[in-house]
Amino acid sequence: xxxxxNVHKSFxxxxxxxxxxxxxxxxxxxxVIGPSGSGKSTFLRCINHLEKINAGRIWVDGDLIGYxxxxxxxxxxxxxxxxxxxxxxxxxxQRFNLFPHMTVLENxxxxxxxxxxxxxxxxxxxxxxxxxxxxxxxxxDTYPGQCSGGQQQRVAIARALAMRPKLMLxxxxxxxxxxxxxxxxxxVMKNLAADGMTMVVVTHEIGFAREVGDSLIFMDGGVxxxxxxxxxxxxxxxxxxxxxxxxxxx
Amino acid sequence: MSTDVxxxxxxxxxxxxxPVRHPGRWVSIxxxxxxxxxxxxxxxxxxxxxxxxxxxxMFRPPVVDGLLRGTLLMTLCAxxxxxxxxAVIAVMRLSDNPILRSVAWAYTWFFxxxxxxxxxxxxxxxxxxxxxxxxGVPFDTQLGKLFGISAxxxxxxxxxxxxVFTGFFAGLLGLALSEAxxxxxxxxxxxxxxxxxxxxxxxxxGLTRGQTLRRIILPQAMRVIVPPTGNETMAMLKDTSxxxxxxxxxxxxxxxxxxxxxxxxxxxxxxxxxxxxxxLSSLLLVGQYFIERHFSRGYGQQARARMRLRGLxxxxxxxxxxxxx
Ligand SMILES: Nc1ncnc2c1ncn2[C@@H]1O[C@H](COP(=O)(O)OP(=O)(O)OP(=O)(O)O)[C@@H](O)[C@H]1O
Ligand SMILES: [Mg+2]
Numbered sequence: 001x002x003x004x005x006n007v008h009k010s011f012x013x014x015x016x017x018x019x020x021x022x023x024x025x026x027x028x029x030x031x032v033i034g035p036s037g038s039g040k041s042t043f044l045r046c047i048n049h050l051e052k053i054n055a056g057r058i059w060v061d062g063d064l065i066g067y068x069x070x071x072x073x074x075x076x077x078x079x080x081x082x083x084x085x086x087x088x089x090x091x092x093x094q095r096f097n098l099f100p101h102m103t104v105l106e107n108x109x110x111x112x113x114x115x116x117x118x119x120x121x122x123x124x125x126x127x128x129x130x131x132x133x134x135x136x137x138x139x140x141d142t143y144p145g146q147c148s149g150g151q152q153q154r155v156a157i158a159r160a161l162a163m164r165p166k167l168m169l170x171x172x173x174x175x176x177x178x179x180x181x182x183x184x185x186x187x188v189m190k191n192l193a194a195d196g197m198t199m200v201v202v203t204h205e206i207g208f209a210r211e212v213g214d215s216l217i218f219m220d221g222g223v224x225x226x227x228x229x230x231x232x233x234x235x236x237x238x239x240x241x242x243x244x245x246x247x248x249x250x
Numbered sequence: 251m252s253t254d255v256x257x258x259x260x261x262x263x264x265x266x267x268x269p270v271r272h273p274g275r276w277v278s279i280x281x282x283x284x285x286x287x288x289x290x291x292x293x294x295x296x297x298x299x300x301x302x303x304x305x306x307x308m309f310r311p312p313v314v315d316g317l318l319r320g321t322l323l324m325t326l327c328a329x330x331x332x333x334x335x336x337a338v339i340a341v342m343r344l345s346d347n348p349i350l351r352s353v354a355w356a357y358t359w360f361f362x363x364x365x366x367x368x369x370x371x372x373x374x375x376x377x378x379x380x381x382x383x384x385x386g387v388p389f390d391t392q393l394g395k396l397f398g399i400s401a402x403x404x405x406x407x408x409x410x411x412x413x414v415f416t417g418f419f420a421g422l423l424g425l426a427l428s429e430a431x432x433x434x435x436x437x438x439x440x441x442x443x444x445x446x447x448x449x450x451x452x453x454x455x456g457l458t459r460g461q462t463l464r465r466i467i468l469p470q471a472m473r474v475i476v477p478p479t480g481n482e483t484m485a486m487l488k489d490t491s492x493x494x495x496x497x498x499x500x501x502x503x504x505x506x507x508x509x510x511x512x513x514x515x516x517x518x519x520x521x522x523x524x525x526x527x528x529x530l531s532s533l534l535l536v537g538q539y540f541i542e543r544h545f546s547r548g549y550g551q552q553a554r555a556r557m558r559l560r561g562l563x564x565x566x567x568x569x570x571x572x573x574x575x
Contacts, residue, residue, distance in 0.1 A: 048454055079459055087456035097451035098547045101469045111455040114465065143548035156451075163455060 001026045001167060001198045002047065003012075007056035009042055011119030016126040017044045018222040019056070024200060029193045031209035032202045034219035040202045041094075043219070044169050048089040049082050051164075060089060061166050088113060095173040098144035098159070100249065104131065105140040108159045115163070130158040134188050150181030153189055155181070156160060162184055168192065170201040205250055210234055218242045304518040308526070313505045317526060321490045323381060324421060328490075329483050331426035336433025341463070343438055355432065361431035366424065367468040367492050373424035374496035377411035384408030421493045436478045440471030480538035482530055488513030491523075501524055 002024040009017040024030040032040050045051045047058055049066040058065040065235055066082060067074045099107050108127040112118050134154040141202070143203045144152050153173055160168060170189065174182040186208050192213050193199060203209060209216050209230045216230040220238070226233055226242045234250075238244045295301065307313065341355035361369075386405030387393070394402025444467050450463040491503040499505075506523045510516030 050454060066541050075445055083453070083458050086454055089454075091451075091454040093447060093451060095447055097445070097447040099448065099451070099470075101545075102548070110465065111457060114461050115456045145548050211417055245262070 001061055002030075003057075003059045004043075004047070005057045007043065007046060007058060009039070009051060011044060012096055013125055017046070017053075019044065020219075020222075020224055022224070024198060027196045027198055028214040029199045029201060031213040031216045032200065032219060032227075033204065033206070033209065033216065033249075035246070036150050038219045039222045041171050041250070044091075044171050044202055045201065047167075047169055048086050048158045072238070082165070083115075087111075087163050088166045088201065089210045090163060090168040091163035092153070092156050092168065092170045092173050094162055094176050096144070096149070096156045096176070098152055098156055100144050101210070103141050104136065104147065104155050107144065108153060108162050111159070112162050118171055127162060128152055130161050131155070133191075134158045135184070147174075147205055147236075148181060149177045153177065153185045157185075157188055157192070168199045170199065170203070172202050172204065175204055204249060206234060216250055218245065222244070224236065276548075279471040298517055299521065300515060302515070303515060304522050306500045307506065307509050307519060308522045310502070310505075310509065313502065313509070313522075316500045316502045316505040318404040319418075320493060320504070321487065321530070323492065324418070324425065324490045325483065325487045326497075327422050328425035328429055328486055331422065331481065332429025332433050332482075332486075332509055335426065335430035337437050337468075339430060339434035339439035340441060341435060344441060357397055358431045358434050361428050362435075364428075366428050366489055367495050369428055370421060370492055370495040376420065377531075380411055382408055384409050415498065417498055421490075421496045421498045424485065424496070425489065429482065432482060433479070436482070437471070440531070441467055442473035443474045444470045467546070473542075475550065476542050476545055480534065480541075483538075484534055487534065488527060538545055 002022060002232075004020055004022040007017055007020040009013070012044045022030070022037075034040050042051060046053050047060065052066065065085060066077055068077060068081075071110075077138075094198075096103075096128075099110065102110065103125055103250065105124070108130060109123050109154065112126070115119065116123075128137065128140060131140055134157055136151060136154055136158070139147060139151060139155070144155065147155065157168075174185050175187070177185065181198070182205070187204060189199070189201070189208070191214055201213070213230040215227065216233045217227040217230055217243075218225050218233065220241050226237060227237045233242065234246060237246055328433065339354045339357055342350040343358075345351060384405045385407055386403070390402050390404040448466055448470065449462055452466040453459075457465070490501060493501045494504050503523050506519040506526075508514065510519030
């Protein structure tokens with residue numbers, strides 16, 4: 001579903017990603033852990049082309065992201081085509097990024113209405129169904145500012161799901177939440193994984209990674225230091241840096 | 251010794267303390283009262299005000315006509331054009347295209363530097379530059395010469411400057427172009443005040459750049475844009491009195507001033523102008539209040555207070571929301 005080959009990314013002189021390889025199969029949950037500044041968010045943003053990569057290739061569901069290969073040459077995609085590619089990739093942010101001037105329901109309806117041009121009644125019905133799925137059927141007419149952090153993040157998940165994505169990217173979805181609200185968001189994500197959604201999850205929730213993840217990668221300094229089955233990596237880290245990191249977060 | 255925690259304690263007596271005195275307040279009230287009394291005394295006893303003459307002149311047809319066409323209509327048109335053009339320039343200023351960016355910069359630089367009075371005078375005299383304005387292929391005569399055709403004219407229409415660059419249109423041109431420069435800065439500040447995460451979230455959903463700007467960024471920027479735009483509208487209302495430089499004569503202040511000079515009694519007319527501008531500005535304030543309220547949906551004290559109440563109710567009643575199944 002997702003394949004990354006030797007992905008490099010620099011901001012000016014600062015090289016943030018130094019050759020990342022990744023393979024996530026259909027229906028798999030891949031968890032990404034690593035210390036702050038190791039490039040986890042940057043890599044996630046590269047997958048839906050919010051950041052342009054400097055070298056390497058990323059494919060999602062067989063399509064090269066951000067470029068088209070024609071006659072052995074890479075052509076940059078038009079903004080419209082990039083937007084079209086992003087429609088099948090949902091993204092959930094650390095700080096929710098809900099649209100504060102729209103109600104919860106309007107937040108979920110916005111993209112399908114504007115982008116897919118479906119009928120309003122249909123979109124509305126599906127939006128309510130999705131909000132019900134994340135346990136917020138009673139919040140449809142409130143504004144995001146009136147919701148708790150956990151509720152906002154669940155709305156953000158519903159908003160991403162409204163585009164019927166094939167892949168969901170989560171960037172530390174619970175690290176801006178009060179501890180007692182983390183569980184409700186993780187539960188929604190567990191259900192999503194159980195339904196067979198392909199997910200790449202940057203997280204500090206080691207428990208979640210162990211329970212739900214099919215694979216785990218540990219990133220540090222812009223490279224993948226260690227990868228494998230979550231249980232093995234967590235219980236028996238091979239690399240010294242992984243050991244040091246896990247000792248701190250466990 | 252242990253105390254029973256469920257013991258109901260006697261309610262302490264309410265505090266009865268001597269409040270802090272504020273002698274400064276009483277002094278300032280006294281001073282203000284004297285000043286206000288002096289002012290009212292002047293208004294009532296000084297014969298130079300000629301209140302009756304003032305009241306009659308305020309509603310004379312040419313004055314009212316000047317108020318409607320020269321002041322109100324011009325303010326409305328100049329602001330509509332100014333805001334629209336200003337928004338375009340602001341978007342140009344923030345674009346990735348370096349040419350658009352510098353054009354927008356040059357525009358705001360020029361029109362913010364030239365005083366409106368000067369600008370209006372120039373607009374009123376554009377006829378000196380071009381006696382006739384025509385639309386068509388640029389440099390057609392020169393191109394014609396290049397290919398050996400004499401007097402080549404590729405034009406689809408035009409107008410005589412004297413018919414257009416006088417009066418209302420020239421005034422509108424000057425005021426709107428100048429206003430656009432100020433609005434561009436205001437809109438730019440508004441767009442930049444929106445959390446960049448908003449644009450990212452919209453783009454991650456697959457919205458195009460244009461949709462993101464129109465649906466997500468601008469509505470949120472409006473909260474920052476509206477209050478200074480209210481100021482701009484008020485300034486524009488007052489600056490219509492500069493239209494005399496074009497010259498536009500059907501304008502509130504020019505008409506009142508003319509009556510004052512004709513009757514050799516200008517002062518009451520100046521007071522009348524003040525009164526009219528006060529009334530118009532007050533109306534604008536009311537309008538601004540409602541517009542601001544509209545664009546603060548999802549923000550503000552009320553929303554937060556409601557949320558706190560809900561949170562409380564949820565804590566006590568257990569709430570009504572389960573986790574996804
Ligand atoms: N737009 C940008 N411009 C310049 N530098 C950036 C930009 N975005 C990220 N960086 C830098 O790239 C590095 C990696 O950032 P990134 O956000 O990917 O780290 P992270 O692993 O997600 O960390 P965290 O756990 O704190 O979120 C950091 O040093 C950061 O300062
Ligand atoms: Mg991050």
